[in-house]
Amino acid sequence: MKKILFVCLGNICRSPTAEAVLRGKLKNLQMENRYQVDSCGTAAYHAGEAPDKRSQQAAVKRGYNMSDLRARQLSDADYMEFDYLLAMDNANANEMRKRAPKKYRDKIQLLLEFGDSDYLEVPDPYYGGASGFDLVLDLVENACDGLIERLRSNENGA
Structure with missing residues:
Protein backbone atom coordinates (compact mmCIF):
# COMPACT_ATOMS: atom_id res chain seq x y z
CA MET A 1 0.00 0.00 0.00
CA LYS A 2 1.41 3.38 -1.03
CA LYS A 3 1.16 6.17 1.53
CA ILE A 4 0.61 9.83 0.66
CA LEU A 5 1.04 12.73 3.10
CA PHE A 6 -0.08 16.30 2.35
CA VAL A 7 1.68 19.04 4.31
CA CYS A 8 0.97 22.73 4.93
CA LEU A 9 1.74 25.01 7.86
CA GLY A 10 -1.06 24.48 10.38
CA ASN A 11 -2.98 21.53 8.88
CA ILE A 12 -6.38 23.24 9.02
CA CYS A 13 -6.90 24.56 5.46
CA ARG A 14 -4.82 23.35 2.53
CA SER A 15 -3.46 19.94 3.54
CA PRO A 16 -6.72 18.59 5.01
CA THR A 17 -8.47 19.81 1.86
CA ALA A 18 -5.99 17.82 -0.23
CA GLU A 19 -6.47 14.79 2.01
CA ALA A 20 -10.26 14.94 1.66
CA VAL A 21 -10.11 15.52 -2.10
CA LEU A 22 -7.73 12.64 -2.79
CA ARG A 23 -9.67 10.29 -0.51
CA LEU A 29 -12.48 5.25 -8.60
CA GLN A 30 -12.68 2.28 -6.18
CA MET A 31 -8.96 2.70 -5.47
CA GLU A 32 -9.20 3.73 -1.80
CA ASN A 33 -7.99 0.37 -0.48
CA ARG A 34 -4.68 0.70 -2.31
CA TYR A 35 -3.58 3.99 -0.74
CA GLN A 36 -3.29 5.52 2.71
CA VAL A 37 -3.85 9.28 2.69
CA ASP A 38 -3.07 11.64 5.56
CA SER A 39 -2.19 15.28 6.20
CA CYS A 40 -0.23 17.30 8.72
CA GLY A 41 1.39 20.66 9.33
CA THR A 42 4.99 21.68 9.81
CA ALA A 43 3.85 23.64 12.87
CA ALA A 44 1.76 22.48 15.85
CA TYR A 45 -0.36 25.65 16.10
CA HIS A 46 -3.64 23.80 15.65
CA ALA A 47 -2.82 20.24 16.77
CA GLY A 48 -6.01 18.34 17.60
CA GLU A 49 -8.29 20.89 15.94
CA ALA A 50 -10.77 20.22 13.15
CA PRO A 51 -10.17 21.86 9.76
CA ASP A 52 -11.11 25.53 9.40
CA LYS A 53 -14.89 25.87 9.06
CA ARG A 54 -14.49 27.78 5.79
CA LYS A 61 -20.20 22.09 -1.56
CA ARG A 62 -18.08 19.87 -3.80
CA GLY A 63 -18.94 16.62 -2.06
CA TYR A 64 -15.91 16.19 0.22
CA ASN A 65 -16.21 15.56 3.96
CA MET A 66 -13.44 16.78 6.26
CA SER A 67 -15.34 16.72 9.55
CA ASP A 68 -13.49 13.71 10.95
CA LEU A 69 -10.00 15.11 10.27
CA ARG A 70 -7.84 16.58 13.05
CA ALA A 71 -4.66 18.61 12.74
CA ARG A 72 -1.34 17.12 13.68
CA GLN A 73 2.28 18.13 13.32
CA LEU A 74 4.75 16.48 10.96
CA SER A 75 6.78 13.86 12.82
CA MET A 80 10.17 6.96 6.67
CA GLU A 81 6.51 5.89 6.66
CA PHE A 82 5.16 7.83 3.66
CA ASP A 83 6.05 7.29 0.00
CA TYR A 84 4.95 10.78 -1.08
CA LEU A 85 5.40 13.90 1.06
CA LEU A 86 3.53 16.62 -0.81
CA ALA A 87 3.93 20.20 0.37
CA MET A 88 1.48 22.95 -0.45
CA ASP A 89 4.18 25.60 -0.89
CA ASN A 90 7.93 26.13 -1.05
CA ALA A 91 8.22 27.45 2.51
CA ASN A 92 6.83 24.21 3.93
CA ALA A 93 8.78 22.06 1.45
CA ASN A 94 11.99 23.81 2.54
CA GLU A 95 11.14 23.31 6.21
CA MET A 96 10.47 19.63 5.52
CA ARG A 97 13.80 19.25 3.73
CA LYS A 98 15.64 20.86 6.64
CA ARG A 99 14.14 18.35 9.06
CA ALA A 100 14.30 15.27 6.83
CA PRO A 101 17.05 12.69 7.03
CA LYS A 102 19.03 13.01 3.80
CA LYS A 103 17.90 9.63 2.45
CA TYR A 104 14.23 10.72 2.50
CA ARG A 105 14.51 14.21 0.99
CA ASP A 106 13.72 12.96 -2.51
CA LYS A 107 10.20 12.02 -1.35
CA ILE A 108 9.38 15.73 -0.80
CA GLN A 109 7.60 17.45 -3.68
CA LEU A 110 5.14 20.26 -4.23
CA LEU A 111 1.59 19.01 -4.76
CA TYR A 126 -6.63 31.57 5.92
CA TYR A 127 -6.57 35.39 5.94
CA GLY A 128 -8.63 35.89 2.80
CA GLY A 129 -12.24 35.55 1.75
CA ALA A 130 -14.35 32.63 0.59
CA SER A 131 -12.96 32.75 -2.96
CA GLY A 132 -9.55 31.68 -1.61
CA PHE A 133 -11.00 28.41 -0.38
CA ASP A 134 -12.58 27.76 -3.78
CA LEU A 135 -9.25 28.45 -5.47
CA VAL A 136 -7.55 25.97 -3.12
CA LEU A 137 -10.11 23.34 -4.11
CA ASP A 138 -9.66 24.09 -7.83
CA LEU A 139 -5.89 23.71 -7.57
CA VAL A 140 -6.01 20.66 -5.33
CA GLU A 141 -8.59 18.84 -7.46
CA ASN A 142 -6.51 19.44 -10.57
CA ALA A 143 -3.28 18.29 -8.91
CA CYS A 144 -4.95 15.23 -7.36
CA ASP A 145 -6.16 14.19 -10.82
CA GLY A 146 -2.55 14.35 -12.02
CA LEU A 147 -1.34 12.51 -8.92
CA ILE A 148 -3.85 9.72 -9.55
CA GLU A 149 -2.62 9.44 -13.14
CA ARG A 150 0.95 9.09 -11.83
CA LEU A 151 -0.11 6.51 -9.25
CA ARG A 152 -1.92 4.49 -11.90
CA SER A 153 1.04 4.59 -14.27
CA ASN A 154 3.36 3.49 -11.45
CA GLU A 155 1.00 0.59 -10.69
CA ASN A 156 1.17 -0.43 -14.33
CA GLY A 157 4.96 -0.32 -14.35
CA ALA A 158 5.30 2.74 -16.56
Missing part, protein backbone atom coordinates in the same frame (compact mmCIF):
# COMPACT_ATOMS: atom_id res chain seq x y z
CA GLY A 24 -12.89 11.24 -2.30
CA LYS A 25 -11.42 10.79 -5.76
CA LEU A 26 -9.82 7.45 -4.86
CA LYS A 27 -13.12 6.23 -3.41
CA ASN A 28 -15.01 7.24 -6.57
CA SER A 55 -12.42 24.90 4.34
CA GLN A 56 -15.06 22.43 5.46
CA GLN A 57 -17.90 24.51 3.97
CA ALA A 58 -16.15 24.85 0.60
CA ALA A 59 -15.33 21.12 0.56
CA VAL A 60 -18.90 20.05 1.40
CA ASP A 76 10.19 12.36 12.19
CA ALA A 77 8.53 8.98 11.52
CA ASP A 78 6.51 10.47 8.64
CA TYR A 79 9.62 10.69 6.46
CA LEU A 112 1.09 21.31 -7.73
CA GLU A 113 3.92 19.57 -9.60
CA PHE A 114 1.21 17.02 -10.43
CA GLY A 115 -1.23 19.60 -11.81
CA ASP A 116 -1.36 21.73 -14.93
CA SER A 117 -2.23 25.17 -13.57
CA ASP A 118 -0.21 28.38 -13.76
CA TYR A 119 0.24 28.21 -9.98
CA LEU A 120 3.38 26.71 -8.49
CA GLU A 121 2.08 26.75 -4.91
CA VAL A 122 -1.30 26.37 -3.23
CA PRO A 123 -1.95 29.80 -1.69
CA ASP A 124 -2.94 29.93 1.97
CA PRO A 125 -6.59 31.07 2.14
Whole structure:
Protein backbone atom coordinates (compact mmCIF):
# COMPACT_ATOMS: atom_id res chain seq x y z
CA MET A 1 0.00 0.00 0.00
CA LYS A 2 1.41 3.38 -1.03
CA LYS A 3 1.16 6.17 1.53
CA ILE A 4 0.61 9.83 0.66
CA LEU A 5 1.04 12.73 3.10
CA PHE A 6 -0.08 16.30 2.35
CA VAL A 7 1.68 19.04 4.31
CA CYS A 8 0.97 22.73 4.93
CA LEU A 9 1.74 25.01 7.86
CA GLY A 10 -1.06 24.48 10.38
CA ASN A 11 -2.98 21.53 8.88
CA ILE A 12 -6.38 23.24 9.02
CA CYS A 13 -6.90 24.56 5.46
CA ARG A 14 -4.82 23.35 2.53
CA SER A 15 -3.46 19.94 3.54
CA PRO A 16 -6.72 18.59 5.01
CA THR A 17 -8.47 19.81 1.86
CA ALA A 18 -5.99 17.82 -0.23
CA GLU A 19 -6.47 14.79 2.01
CA ALA A 20 -10.26 14.94 1.66
CA VAL A 21 -10.11 15.52 -2.10
CA LEU A 22 -7.73 12.64 -2.79
CA ARG A 23 -9.67 10.29 -0.51
CA GLY A 24 -12.89 11.24 -2.30
CA LYS A 25 -11.42 10.79 -5.76
CA LEU A 26 -9.82 7.45 -4.86
CA LYS A 27 -13.12 6.23 -3.41
CA ASN A 28 -15.01 7.24 -6.57
CA LEU A 29 -12.48 5.25 -8.60
CA GLN A 30 -12.68 2.28 -6.18
CA MET A 31 -8.96 2.70 -5.47
CA GLU A 32 -9.20 3.73 -1.80
CA ASN A 33 -7.99 0.37 -0.48
CA ARG A 34 -4.68 0.70 -2.31
CA TYR A 35 -3.58 3.99 -0.74
CA GLN A 36 -3.29 5.52 2.71
CA VAL A 37 -3.85 9.28 2.69
CA ASP A 38 -3.07 11.64 5.56
CA SER A 39 -2.19 15.28 6.20
CA CYS A 40 -0.23 17.30 8.72
CA GLY A 41 1.39 20.66 9.33
CA THR A 42 4.99 21.68 9.81
CA ALA A 43 3.85 23.64 12.87
CA ALA A 44 1.76 22.48 15.85
CA TYR A 45 -0.36 25.65 16.10
CA HIS A 46 -3.64 23.80 15.65
CA ALA A 47 -2.82 20.24 16.77
CA GLY A 48 -6.01 18.34 17.60
CA GLU A 49 -8.29 20.89 15.94
CA ALA A 50 -10.77 20.22 13.15
CA PRO A 51 -10.17 21.86 9.76
CA ASP A 52 -11.11 25.53 9.40
CA LYS A 53 -14.89 25.87 9.06
CA ARG A 54 -14.49 27.78 5.79
CA SER A 55 -12.42 24.90 4.34
CA GLN A 56 -15.06 22.43 5.46
CA GLN A 57 -17.90 24.51 3.97
CA ALA A 58 -16.15 24.85 0.60
CA ALA A 59 -15.33 21.12 0.56
CA VAL A 60 -18.90 20.05 1.40
CA LYS A 61 -20.20 22.09 -1.56
CA ARG A 62 -18.08 19.87 -3.80
CA GLY A 63 -18.94 16.62 -2.06
CA TYR A 64 -15.91 16.19 0.22
CA ASN A 65 -16.21 15.56 3.96
CA MET A 66 -13.44 16.78 6.26
CA SER A 67 -15.34 16.72 9.55
CA ASP A 68 -13.49 13.71 10.95
CA LEU A 69 -10.00 15.11 10.27
CA ARG A 70 -7.84 16.58 13.05
CA ALA A 71 -4.66 18.61 12.74
CA ARG A 72 -1.34 17.12 13.68
CA GLN A 73 2.28 18.13 13.32
CA LEU A 74 4.75 16.48 10.96
CA SER A 75 6.78 13.86 12.82
CA ASP A 76 10.19 12.36 12.19
CA ALA A 77 8.53 8.98 11.52
CA ASP A 78 6.51 10.47 8.64
CA TYR A 79 9.62 10.69 6.46
CA MET A 80 10.17 6.96 6.67
CA GLU A 81 6.51 5.89 6.66
CA PHE A 82 5.16 7.83 3.66
CA ASP A 83 6.05 7.29 0.00
CA TYR A 84 4.95 10.78 -1.08
CA LEU A 85 5.40 13.90 1.06
CA LEU A 86 3.53 16.62 -0.81
CA ALA A 87 3.93 20.20 0.37
CA MET A 88 1.48 22.95 -0.45
CA ASP A 89 4.18 25.60 -0.89
CA ASN A 90 7.93 26.13 -1.05
CA ALA A 91 8.22 27.45 2.51
CA ASN A 92 6.83 24.21 3.93
CA ALA A 93 8.78 22.06 1.45
CA ASN A 94 11.99 23.81 2.54
CA GLU A 95 11.14 23.31 6.21
CA MET A 96 10.47 19.63 5.52
CA ARG A 97 13.80 19.25 3.73
CA LYS A 98 15.64 20.86 6.64
CA ARG A 99 14.14 18.35 9.06
CA ALA A 100 14.30 15.27 6.83
CA PRO A 101 17.05 12.69 7.03
CA LYS A 102 19.03 13.01 3.80
CA LYS A 103 17.90 9.63 2.45
CA TYR A 104 14.23 10.72 2.50
CA ARG A 105 14.51 14.21 0.99
CA ASP A 106 13.72 12.96 -2.51
CA LYS A 107 10.20 12.02 -1.35
CA ILE A 108 9.38 15.73 -0.80
CA GLN A 109 7.60 17.45 -3.68
CA LEU A 110 5.14 20.26 -4.23
CA LEU A 111 1.59 19.01 -4.76
CA LEU A 112 1.09 21.31 -7.73
CA GLU A 113 3.92 19.57 -9.60
CA PHE A 114 1.21 17.02 -10.43
CA GLY A 115 -1.23 19.60 -11.81
CA ASP A 116 -1.36 21.73 -14.93
CA SER A 117 -2.23 25.17 -13.57
CA ASP A 118 -0.21 28.38 -13.76
CA TYR A 119 0.24 28.21 -9.98
CA LEU A 120 3.38 26.71 -8.49
CA GLU A 121 2.08 26.75 -4.91
CA VAL A 122 -1.30 26.37 -3.23
CA PRO A 123 -1.95 29.80 -1.69
CA ASP A 124 -2.94 29.93 1.97
CA PRO A 125 -6.59 31.07 2.14
CA TYR A 126 -6.63 31.57 5.92
CA TYR A 127 -6.57 35.39 5.94
CA GLY A 128 -8.63 35.89 2.80
CA GLY A 129 -12.24 35.55 1.75
CA ALA A 130 -14.35 32.63 0.59
CA SER A 131 -12.96 32.75 -2.96
CA GLY A 132 -9.55 31.68 -1.61
CA PHE A 133 -11.00 28.41 -0.38
CA ASP A 134 -12.58 27.76 -3.78
CA LEU A 135 -9.25 28.45 -5.47
CA VAL A 136 -7.55 25.97 -3.12
CA LEU A 137 -10.11 23.34 -4.11
CA ASP A 138 -9.66 24.09 -7.83
CA LEU A 139 -5.89 23.71 -7.57
CA VAL A 140 -6.01 20.66 -5.33
CA GLU A 141 -8.59 18.84 -7.46
CA ASN A 142 -6.51 19.44 -10.57
CA ALA A 143 -3.28 18.29 -8.91
CA CYS A 144 -4.95 15.23 -7.36
CA ASP A 145 -6.16 14.19 -10.82
CA GLY A 146 -2.55 14.35 -12.02
CA LEU A 147 -1.34 12.51 -8.92
CA ILE A 148 -3.85 9.72 -9.55
CA GLU A 149 -2.62 9.44 -13.14
CA ARG A 150 0.95 9.09 -11.83
CA LEU A 151 -0.11 6.51 -9.25
CA ARG A 152 -1.92 4.49 -11.90
CA SER A 153 1.04 4.59 -14.27
CA ASN A 154 3.36 3.49 -11.45
CA GLU A 155 1.00 0.59 -10.69
CA ASN A 156 1.17 -0.43 -14.33
CA GLY A 157 4.96 -0.32 -14.35
CA ALA A 158 5.30 2.74 -16.56
